[in-house]
Amino acid sequence: MKHKTFFWFFLPTAMAMFLFIALPLVSVVSQSFHVPHDKVLITVENCDPFGCTSQTQIDHTLTQELYEAEPLGQWAGLGIYFDRGHLAITEVGEMWRGSSDLGDFFSTLKNLPFYRAMGFTLTFTFVVTPLVILVGFLIALAVNSLHQRLKGLMIFFSLLPMIVTPLIGSLILFWMIDSRGIIGTGLQVLLENPDLSLKASTGLTWVTLIIYGIWHAAPFAFIVFYAGLQTVPKETLESAMIDGATRFQQIFHVVIPHLVPLVAFVALMQLMDNFRVFEPIIGFHAEAHATSLSWIIYNDLGGETRLLSSAATTSVLTIIGVSILLAPVLVRTWREFNPKG
Amino acid sequence: MLNKKIAFAIAFAALSSSVWAGCGIDGGRVSIVGNEFPAIQAVGSAAAECAGGGVEVTKNLTADHQKINVQGMTGNPAEYTTAIIANSSIVALMVDDVIRPLDDLVAKHGQDILKHQLVTVDGNIMAVAFMANAQHLVFRADILAQAGLNPPTTYEEMLVAAAIIRDMGLMQNPVGGAYKAGWNIAEEFVNMYIGHGGEFFEPGTAKVSINNQAGVDALHMMKALSHFMNPDYLTHDSNATSAEWKAGNVAIMNMWGSRVGPLKSDEVAAEVASNTDIAGPMTVGGGSIPAATLWWDGWTVAKNISDEDAEATFLAMKHAVRPEMLNDETSLLAVWLIDGYEPTTASRGVVAAAQMGTKPYPMVSYQGLLHSALGAEIIDFMMGKEDAVTALADVEAAYTAAATEKGYL
Numbered sequence: 001m002k003h004k005t006f007f008w009f010f011l012p013t014a015m016a017m018f019l020f021i022a023l024p025l026v027s028v029v030s031q032s033f034h035v036p037h038d039k040v041l042i043t044v045e046n047c048d049p050f051g052c053t054s055q056t057q058i059d060h061t062l063t064q065e066l067y068e069a070e071p072l073g074q075w076a077g078l079g080i081y082f083d084r085g086h087l088a089i090t091e092v093g094e095m096w097r098g099s100s101d102l103g104d105f106f107s108t109l110k111n112l113p114f115y116r117a118m119g120f121t122l123t124f125t126f127v128v129t130p131l132v133i134l135v136g137f138l139i140a141l142a143v144n145s146l147h148q149r150l151k152g153l154m155i156f157f158s159l160l161p162m163i164v165t166p167l168i169g170s171l172i173l174f175w176m177i178d179s180r181g182i183i184g185t186g187l188q189v190l191l192e193n194p195d196l197s198l199k200a201s202t203g204l205t206w207v208t209l210i211i212y213g214i215w216h217a218a219p220f221a222f223i224v225f226y227a228g229l230q231t232v233p234k235e236t237l238e239s240a241m242i243d244g245a246t247r248f249q250q251i252f253h254v255v256i257p258h259l260v261p262l263v264a265f266v267a268l269m270q271l272m273d274n275f276r277v278f279e280p281i282i283g284f285h286a287e288a289h290a291t292s293l294s295w296i297i298y299n300d301l302g303g304e305t306r307l308l309s310s311a312a313t314t315s316v317l318t319i320i321g322v323s324i325l326l327a328p329v330l331v332r333t334w335r336e337f338n339p340k341g
Numbered sequence: 342m343l344n345k346k347i348a349f350a351i352a353f354a355a356l357s358s359s360v361w362a363g364c365g366i367d368g369g370r371v372s373i374v375g376n377e378f379p380a381i382q383a384v385g386s387a388a389a390e391c392a393g394g395g396v397e398v399t400k401n402l403t404a405d406h407q408k409i410n411v412q413g414m415t416g417n418p419a420e421y422t423t424a425i426i427a428n429s430s431i432v433a434l435m436v437d438d439v440i441r442p443l444d445d446l447v448a449k450h451g452q453d454i455l456k457h458q459l460v461t462v463d464g465n466i467m468a469v470a471f472m473a474n475a476q477h478l479v480f481r482a483d484i485l486a487q488a489g490l491n492p493p494t495t496y497e498e499m500l501v502a503a504a505i506i507r508d509m510g511l512m513q514n515p516v517g518g519a520y521k522a523g524w525n526i527a528e529e530f531v532n533m534y535i536g537h538g539g540e541f542f543e544p545g546t547a548k549v550s551i552n553n554q555a556g557v558d559a560l561h562m563m564k565a566l567s568h569f570m571n572p573d574y575l576t577h578d579s580n581a582t583s584a585e586w587k588a589g590n591v592a593i594m595n596m597w598g599s600r601v602g603p604l605k606s607d608e609v610a611a612e613v614a615s616n617t618d619i620a621g622p623m624t625v626g627g628g629s630i631p632a633a634t635l636w637w638d639g640w641t642v643a644k645n646i647s648d649e650d651a652e653a654t655f656l657a658m659k660h661a662v663r664p665e666m667l668n669d670e671t672s673l674l675a676v677w678l679i680d681g682y683e684p685t686t687a688s689r690g691v692v693a694a695a696q697m698g699t700k701p702y703p704m705v706s707y708q709g710l711l712h713s714a715l716g717a718e719i720i721d722f723m724m725g726k727e728d729a730v731t732a733l734a735d736v737e738a739a740y741t742a743a744a745t746e747k748g749y750l
Contacts, residue, residue, distance in 0.1 A: 035748065036747055041546075043545055044464075049460075049473060049637050056706075058435070084739065084741075084742040085739065111721070113739070180588075199575070285576035286576075287522045287523060288724070303709060305432075305743075305747065307743055309746055
């Protein structure tokens, strides 16, 4: 393609990328480096239906002047990144000096919101992603070997978990695993433990969220692998059969090597999605036991007082986290497409 | 027949036009944002009567109102001309300076608004309150009678009652409470801390001071109560707690006055509904101030709108909470602060709360930051992962980080 043709062909995409990707990123990053001006506080008399009290309020005229001078707020540099709500440099340093061994250090680290969220997010990501790939692959193999007439129906049913909105799906399961719900009561009877509560224990809540994550994302892996299975060369499979390969050997030596690029694709998407885990935490009301970076952003923005700089900082940290996670897969893809540079 | 229809149409038109004429508005835009519980729905519908003849009334009543009201009032002209808020949520509107003082409009149109309805900040009228709310004791008369107990007046008595009810095998988890991680459990701590006589901040500053004996005692009382609750209590908000009550699993709880009505409705088993009774809030730790907070709900007028729209909004909202809106149905929805409201049986708890000198929820701009910090950090203590002093130190540290970011410290 000529350079000029390419330029005009690519221009709309470039414009869209600039408007919807680059600009918001610039906005988020610049927000994370600024904090609101210091509030000018005064003590005033407030009266309501229950009487009068003197309380501390903001002096708006003085605060307004500060804002007109510097509308973005104060320059904070990396201040928010290093505060207790995020990387907590000072607190981590103190814990490092105060803890006797590594195990002790990590258990005190869980007390800081960012590291608590990372603990769950990383566990979730690295347990759910491989299991989604495995389960999705097994479903694809199973559906592929079905009779032609049953396939359509089975594909539809296998996709259902993905069709259900995550928040609704997790809410339904939340009610079912309640200690008075059908699954919760069922488990109590099965395990003969009337006090068993999936929601009251951190470990069981994590297990629930992880199982939900696999249940929800497996159809995505399934449909990708199922499409891939349709392109497995028949000749190779047949010659493998003639050579006396068992079904397991056929899958291991023919099908899986053929699907490896798809595994990389599914892994990429799943790492990204699982790192941003959010809806199940809300749906399962699990914030007491499990938080994620996305949940922290939501919590900062949803309170009566919005913490915009804090939310922006967590967003930037999420982007950095996703980049680090994806780096190995991206580097690999880059090498495959550019052999010898 | 046709004549009849036409006559009816004319009569109807005349009726509806006389209604908006009754609001005394010449024209303008009224746009309401607020919470969605029944009492607020009634106020919204009453304001909508003013629509017509050049007056436009729209309303957006949703549980997510706090997430949209500031943004919706920041633009110029503002999307919402009025926000219905409570004493905790008005501060967010004042911090961002999006509501206007109402002194001139009250002087012009509001002589008949009761003095105690006017919420003033530094001498300026910022809101008109129309209802009060509080958490107080709700109990099952039949269960307490079987156990030979009187309704508890202190949290210590509540613990004793709970132990007796459990030991007698009447109920496994007799205590209820909206202890969901986040806003709800933080509200319970605020109640309990006030009941122990605690102060949240060093006077005149935004510097937090809750890591003291009152804070530790408050947490220990909450933990003691939680042993008598459904083990899933950290996921139970007011809705889930109400559901537990309706299912007959709970005998005593501290609950919002505005939530009691549905517990006695027809859809609840007769045994539960007819035995559900209320009393004033409880005290704790030998204190005299109830471990509860008083709340008001009221309306405001946006700053970034034309004076015409502001006047229309003021008149429509004043119409919505006028004495004539009280009838047999609406009287039961809330404890109204409106002239002519007669307390009903459903309002006994809130009225008792006011008479006992319950403190209002603090109307301080940084209280919301402390509330969020509490909701996130006292969970570790409730789950037994931390002691009370460490949990309170975490709350203070989380609050300090947030308040520093917002420029309060």
